[in-house]
Amino acid sequence: MEWDWAFVIQILPTLIEGAKITILATVLGYILAAVVGLAIAIVRRSKNKLVSRPMGFVAEFIRGTPLLVQLYFIFYVLPDLGLTLSPLVAGVIGLGLHYGTYTAEVYRAGIDNVARGQWEAAKACNLNAWQTWTQVVLPQALPPMIPALANYFIAMFKETPLLSAITVLELMNQARSIANYNYRYIEPITLVGAFFLIISLISVVGLRWLERRYGRID
Amino acid sequence: MGQWAGYLQLILDGAVVTIKLTLMGSALALVMAFLAGLGRLSRFAPVRWLATAYIEFFRGTSIFVQLFWAYFVLPLFGFTLTPLQAGVLALGLNVGAYAAEVVRGAIKSIGKEQYEACTALNFNRWQGLRHVILPQAFVLMLPTFGNNAIELLKASAVVSLISLSDMTFQAQVVRAQTGSTLFPFLTILILYFAIACVISFAIRGLERHLTRGLDGIRS
Structure with missing residues (x-):
């Protein structure tokens, strides 16, 4: 059996329709992952062990089990519990939760890298917790995280x-x-393989640029 | 309750397939990781290019696509694989590409003075690698290899889609037969997590074993 270009042209419009959904699911899933990850990272930092320990276990559990099974779980089990989701919504939630546990580790490393003196300075300036996070810690912690976060996006x-x-x-x-x-x-x-390979190769170049731009810690 | 025992047996049969797949896939991945990782550090440019092409190709396309390609497209070129062979091949080659970068990174992180020591001892390249560099680099690779093995375990769930009766496939069978969704999926989630815990526990044990007596020498 050999390669048939006429067939390629015939199926290309359908594949492009699919590619649109792929990109949509990735973008929505990633936005969810970014938010979920930040929430997990902050809860895991809680001093109350009754909160941080269970969160840690849940995150480890999600990270230790296959995404495919989690998708089945969301898609098949939740309707039995009275929550019916459309396939795309279930998929986005699955991707977001699964990768949220990965981005949480990135956030955690980034936050740990903010020097202790910065926290103390925030306290000395009489900032409350919200102000400390939004005006002192996150502006310093986020830029070095960008390459790692982009990596999980890919x-x-x-x-x-x-x-x-x-x-x-x-x-x-x-x-x-x-x-x-x-x-x-x-x-x-x-063609699907080629599509993923081309996007990945382009994103590798983009990633290198991000690493040069944000990756260094000075 | 007796009914569930039968279905649990079905899922445990699937667990055996999943474990087999993980072990064989990891073995292939380990071989590919060293071949490609060392290949990228080769003195010969064509070897470096070949290794880079392998790594970029398998990291760049999705495991899912690779598996389907191995199972549905390779037969058209005359290589017919059983689902198990296609699964091991795709998983091993895919994870091997990720692990190759680990091998390369660990070897490159070994200090220059170790290479100079090899020269001073009149070791050739292979002897230096075998007796000086790899024993130190391997310990650095282990934790990430453990993570890679867990990634492979997780990725092995996709073989259920090429009709290989692994744990995920069996859970779908149980769902189709009983209509119950919570029992099969929760069971396999717990089993997958348990296997992942065993892998990380084993790797930590191996790491302790290999670094015994090195405390205070390594920084």
Whole structure:
């Protein structure tokens, strides 16, 4: 069986439709992951062990189990408990929660890197907790985190094909349905691979730039 | 309750497949990691390019796509793989690419004086690597290898989509047969977490074993 360019052109519009959903899911999932991660990082820093310990366990648990199973859990179990979600929403929540536990570690490292003197200075200036976080700690902690956060953005982008397992019509699912319908696997699956490879190679260049721009700690 | 015992047995059968897949995939990943990691540090430019191409390709495309490619497209070129072979191949090559960067990073982090010591002892490149550099670098690689093995365990769930009856696949079977969703999925989540804990525990034990007697020597 050989490569057929006419077939490629015929299936390209459908694949582009799928790619749009892939990108949408990545962006929404990442916004959720960024917020969830910050929440987990802050709760884990709590001095109250009754709060920080369980949060730590939940984060470890989510990080130690497959995203695919978590997606099934959200998609199949929650409706039985009375919460029915559309496939895309379930997928975005799954991606956001899973990668939130990863970004939480990035935040944690970034926050730990802020020198103790800065906290003491904030206290000396009589800032309250909110002011300390928003005006002293986070402005210093966030820029060095940017490359690591971008790295997880790319990692998450490459995991979005898993959403096809819960019937989200993203790129991989479109490719599979084309492949099954026409019984030609080589073009759709290879094109999906090429799509991910091209985006990844471009993002590697972008990542290097971010590392140069923000990565250094001075 | 007796009914659930039967379904639990089904899931445990799947757990055996998952563990087998994780072990074989990790073995392949370890071999690929050293081949590609050392390849990137080779004196010969074509070897470096080949290793870089392998690493960038497998890190750049999704494991899911690689698995489907191995299972559905390779047969068209005359390589027919069983689901288990395709799973081990895709998982091993994918995680191996990530681990190769770990190997490279650990070897590059060994200080220059160690290489000078190798020269002073009149070791050739291979002897220096084998007796001086790798024993020190391997300890640095271990914690990240542990994380990579857990990533591989997690990624192994996708093989259920090419009809390999691993833990996730069996959970879907139980769901289809009983209509119960909480029991199968919660069970396998706990089992996956338990396996991940065993991996990180084993790696920590191995690390303690390998660094025994080195305290105070290493900074």
